[in-house]
Amino acid sequence: MRPQTFAVVLLALVSGLAAVWGVNSLRRKPPTAAVAEEKTAVAFALEDLPQDEPIDAEKIEIRQIPKSQAPEGALASAEDVEARIPAIATLKGEAVVEAKLLPRGEKPATFSVVFALKDLVAGMPIDPSWVEARDVPRSKAPEGFLVSAEDAASRAPAVAIPKDEPVVELKLLPRESRPNLALMVPPGMRAFTVQTPRFSPTLAGLIRRGNRVDVLLTTAPSDQASPAPTSPTAAPGPAKAEAATVTVIQNAEVLEFHETSNPRDELDGAAAVTLLVTPRQAAVLDLARNKGSLQLSLRNDDDAASVENATATLADLALEPDLEPTTLTIRTLRGATVGRDVIRVPRGRRAAPAPAVR
Numbered sequence: 001m002r003p004q005t006f007a008v009v010l011l012a013l014v015s016g017l018a019a020v021w022g023v024n025s026l027r028r029k030p031p032t033a034a035v036a037e038e039k040t041a042v043a044f045a046l047e048d049l050p051q052d053e054p055i056d057a058e059k060i061e062i063r064q065i066p067k068s069q070a071p072e073g074a075l076a077s078a079e080d081v082e083a084r085i086p087a088i089a090t091l092k093g094e095a096v097v098e099a100k101l102l103p104r105g106e107k108p109a110t111f112s113v114v115f116a117l118k119d120l121v122a123g124m125p126i127d128p129s130w131v132e133a134r135d136v137p138r139s140k141a142p143e144g145f146l147v148s149a150e151d152a153a154s155r156a157p158a159v160a161i162p163k164d165e166p167v168v169e170l171k172l173l174p175r176e177s178r179p180n181l182a183l184m185v186p187p188g189m190r191a192f193t194v195q196t197p198r199f200s201p202t203l204a205g206l207i208r209r210g211n212r213v214d215v216l217l218t219t220a221p222s223d224q225a226s227p228a229p230t231s232p233t234a235a236p237g238p239a240k241a242e243a244a245t246v247t248v249i250q251n252a253e254v255l256e257f258h259e260t261s262n263p264r265d266e267l268d269g270a271a272a273v274t275l276l277v278t279p280r281q282a283a284v285l286d287l288a289r290n291k292g293s294l295q296l297s298l299r300n301d302d303d304a305a306s307v308e309n310a311t312a313t314l315a316d317l318a319l320e321p322d323l324e325p326t327t328l329t330i331r332t333l334r335g336a337t338v339g340r341d342v343i344r345v346p347r348g349r350r351a352a353p354a355p356a357v358r
Contacts, residue, residue, distance in 0.1 A: 042095050047351040049090040052137035057082040060096060073098035108134040113166050120161040123173075123180035124210040125256070127210050128153045131167055137230045154209070156180070176235035181274065184255050190282045191255055193274045194294050207254055207273065212299050214310070215249040215275070215285065219292040236253040246289045247310030249281050251299065 043060045057078045058129050069235045074080050081096050085108055087261040102108065113136040120126060128149040136145075146152050156173045185191050194215060207213065221243045258272040273296060277285065288294060332339045 011012045033328050038067045040070050043075045043077070043081045044068050045090050045092050045094055045096060049086050049091050049096070051086050051256075052087045052139045054085050071095050071097055081313070108137040108139070110137055111141040111145065112147045113141055114149060115166055116161050116163050119163050120157045120167070121183060122157050122160050124211070125156050126152045126185045127168070129157075129210070136166075142166050142168050180279070181256060185276065188278075189276055190279055191274050192277050192282045192285050193272050194285060194289070195272050195297070196293075196295055207257060207296065209254055209256060210301075211254045212251050212301050213254060213273075213275070214222050214247050214297040214299060214302070215252060215287040215288070216245055216295045216297055217248045217292050218245045218295065219243060232337050241310050242313055243309060246312075247297075247307065248284055249277065250306055250310070251304055252268050252281070253275055348357045 041056065041062050042065055044063055046059050046061055049055055060078060060081050060091040084096075084104070085102045085106075086100055087102045087108075090096055090100055093099075112133045114131050114133050116130065117132055118130050120130065131149050131152045133148055139357060146169070152167050154174075155175065156177065157167075157171055158173045159171050161167060161171055181191055253276040254273055255276050256275070271287050274287075287296075326344070328343050330341045330343060332341050
């Protein structure tokens with residue numbers, strides 16, 4: 001064998017033995033322990049956390065994750081998260097971070113929104129006492145919402161609005177639409193419209209839907225005077241009808257209020273008020289309006305007491321009645337016949353004393 005070849009073979013053998021020794025040394029050496037990474041607590045959402053709603057602690061959980069994986073500004077405890085308000089919604093499984101929350105103690109911007117306090121029937125005008133305005137976060141305010149109970153007054157729902165739902169324009173009839181008044185009349189009752197003079201409390205803004213009123217009838221004195229007796233012993237004719245005001249209906253509920261006017265003469269205008277009455281009361285009112293003028297008297301909504309004697313006459317005004325006529329006896333001479341005639345001379349009305357000036 002040539003010397004050069006032998007040297008190459010020897011070098012290869014030595015290299016192989018060195019490699020085997022090195023591998024065996026590494027296999028016998030114990031493995032080096034990995035360096036443990038520091039962990040930190042982070043709050044995660046167990047369900048979607050809506051915008052502008054305070055966070056409930058039951059909707060989050062605290063997990064331990066590597067510190068390098070924790071997002072910036074992540075909250076670390078339930079105490080930090082509870083009652084905080086998201087400015088941006090946080091989805092289920094996401095970490096709760098400061099960047100998505102309102103500053104501590106700050107409340108979300110709100111709108112005043114009208115809600116139903118009872119089930120509102122379609123077609124029935126809304127009474128202001130049936131609704132209330134509540135503060136609602138802007139992100140939760142429905143489209144077309146009303147801002148006050150006055151905005152809902154006299155509006156009629158186009159569809160039924162359940163209790164605690166917002167009252168919105170989409171569910172209301174147009175303002176110029178006439179409500180279905182028949183829906184407001186309970187079985188066994190009647191709606192009767194009464195006209196009152198223009199210058200009356202109804203037009204002074206005192207009467208509203210749902211109020212309780214009394215109906216007063218004022219009759220004028222009869223134009224036909226009692227005929228004078230033809231002799232001292234003759235019986236007087238029927239007494240002259242005296243002006244009086246009587247309460248014909250008490251404690252009637254106001255269903256609706258209407259105002260009409262005569263364009264030719266403002267003084268001819270009148271107010272019409274629709275009342276909820278019994279069938280008999282409706283008949284009484286129909287008779288009464290043909291016998292005189294009707295007026296309404298507003299009463300307390302909690303006052304259901306009935307007044308027995310609710311009639312007034314001129315005597316209640318402290319005006320003295322007409323004085324009795326003077327009876328005169330006159331001697332007459334007709335040719336040779338002497339006679340006596342009795343006549344009655346009216347004396348008019350005695351003026352009432354003037355009130356004392358103080």
